[in-house]
Amino acid sequence: MLIQNTIFYSKKWRWSIFIKFLISQLYEYHCVEYKIPSDFSYKESTYGSKISKSNVNLLTWGATHQKRINFARAVCINSPNYSVLNFLIIPNTRYNVPFLGVDFVTLPKSHLLVLDFQPSLKVENQFTYELLNQLEKLKKTCHLNLPVAEKMSENVARFFSPGLIWSRLPKEPDSDYLIENQLYYSFKEYLQLYLKTLFESEKVNRDIQDQLINGQNDYLNYRRDKDPARPMLSNLFGKDFTESLINKVLFSTNKVL
Secondary structure, rough: OOOOHHHHHHHOOOOOOHHHHHHHHHOOOOOOOOOHHHHHHHEEEEEEEEOEEEEEEEEEEEEEOOEEEEEEEEEEEEOOEEEEEEEEEOOOOOOOEEEEEEEEEEOOOOEEEEEEEEEEHHHHOOOOOOHHHHHHHHHHOOOOOOOOEEEEEHHHHHHOOOOOOEEEEOOHHHHHHHHHHHHHHHHHHHHHHHHHHHHOEOOOOOHHHHHHHHHHHHHHHHHHHHOOHHHHHHHHHHHHHHHHHHHHOOOOOHOOO
16 A cells, blocks of 8 residues: 555644655655565554454555665554654665664653664764764754653663654643654754765775674664564554564564675
8 A cells, every 4th residue: 555545644643744754855865665565564453442442554664775775664553542653774784874763652641752873883883973963963952842751771772872862742732843843853854864874975894794784683683572662562453463563574684784
């Protein structure tokens, strides 16, 4: 199913302006759509008690680039209580560039917002001073308006950069305004900076590429085993579908090249 023909391209879905901009930017860099297996590309389901059922839709959209991007994928969820945009770019390991990670999650009572250049090597081995400086300026601008969420544990924090945007907002009208304005502005700035960085990067030697392969696999294996969205997905779509989606699509190491 074409994403343009779903609710995820309409104003009824909270993150529609984000996914539209994301896809338009990837196409500007001559990325092409990656065909997601039909079992995971679109799914409708119901959840809740027998007397209070709610409908939920899930769409997985993917893209790739012949030289620069092994796999970019977005998971979109829409329901009365949950609204999710989870996006990840896995860059080709011929280029020493981090992942781009986006996790915007609306829960029944709050919004969890994560946006970052997620490292696959130690930060000092993957980020130039200039790139870190740009990211930290963008982060500072965003967090002038969005509160910083609680500190992450060291085990989780190692997969994030100093430029991490990490916020938790209550589910109220003021938060809607911040999401549609400040967060959207920061998202566009991060995405444009990431694609510019990736497509201007030089190829690395084989030793560094091997390190990048190991680093990407380490990240994907950790996310596959510890994905915090697993309980929510299982509640909405069942355990079997959730495990297949996580293992075969979202964090498959088959996309590391």
